[in-house]
Amino acid sequence: MENVRGLFQIMTRRFGFLNKNCCTAGGFEISLVQSHILYEIDRQTKPSIQxxxxALGTDVTTFSRQIQALIKMKLVKKVPDSEDRRVQVLSLTTEGKYVAATIDHQMNEYLDEVFSHMNDFEKETVLRSIKLLNGAMAKSSMCCITPIG
Known part of the structure; x- marks a missing residue:
């Protein structure tokens, strides 16, 4: 049997998931977690911190530290919700939108380059397989935890 964990380890390294910073955009060094936060805030309409x-599967305490760092960098704004003042709504600043768009462009260029080494059938097979894997992972009772912890 193939070493499945080994395949995921290699893919993780090649994607740069182990790097402290995933990207540089607009003069900012952005961590992988911060990149995901910017993506989610951009994707959703006036999302709350919660x-x-x-959406990212992180606890609010850890997440709040990351949000504070992004606010300090002037990439994210946090304001009370107009209907429920206890809820904090997140949005990207103009600079935050630029950084998110730059990261999105960089990632799409990278993925386009990776897929350029495959024919259409191979590309569709990989994408279909990723969707299948994501669906199975969503059904797993062990989601977001290590098997021991």
């Missing part, structure tokens, strides 16, 4: 935290 909504983005849940």
């Amino acid at each position: 909504q983005v935290s849940e």
